[in-house]
Amino acid sequence: MKKIVTATEGKRDYRRVLEDKRQGVLSGLGIKFDTLAKMGRVAEEDQAQITHDEFVALRLNRLDYVQLRMIEEALDRLNSGDYGICLACEQPIPEKRLNAVPWARYCVACQETVGAEMDEESREASLRQPVGVRD
Numbered sequence: 685m686k687k688i689v690t691a692t693e694g695k696r697d698y699r700r701v702l703e704d705k706r707q708g709v710l711s712g713l714g715i716k717f718d719t720l721a722k723m724g725r726v727a728e729e730d731q732a733q734i735t736h737d738e739f740v741a742l743r744l745n746r747l748d749y750v751q752l753r754m755i756e757e758a759l760d761r762l763n764s765g766d767y768g769i770c771l772a773c774e775q776p777i778p779e780k781r782l783n784a785v786p787w788a789r790y791c792v793a794c795q796e797t798v799g800a801e802m803d804e805e806s807r808e809a810s811l812r813q814p815v816g817v818r819d
């Protein structure tokens with residue numbers, strides 16, 4: 685039996701990866717929105733009562749927004765055919781990096797130049813670190 689080789693064979697389906705990731709972030713945000721709504725009712729003078737967990741949840745919420753935006757941008761680039769091209773040096777981003785960070789906008793070298801703020805890999809790593817629950 686002859687195998688039909690398609691153009692995408694052997695390559696990861698980044699669109700699916702990104703859409704799955706977006707779905708995951710969205711459902712994560714859904715949970716955190718509850719926390720946000722709850723906090724909206726907290727009066728200014730009671731803010732000291734906001735627990736550490738809630739504070740962390742809010743911070744992660746913001747990071748989720750950033751990630752969501754990056755995922756959306758990556759999907760836009762997939763649509764326009766610019767996906768996998770470094771926004772700074774316009775060289776192809778290595779597949780290994782795209783596998784690790786499907787929404788990467790820069791190659792590793794340019795990422796370092798752009799700085800830690802936009803470094804989604806180090807941010808991911810920091811999210812995986814245990815949050816200091818022991819006060």
Ligand SMILES: [Zn+2]
Pocket residue numbers: 770771772773774775790791792793794795
């Ligand atoms: Zn680059």
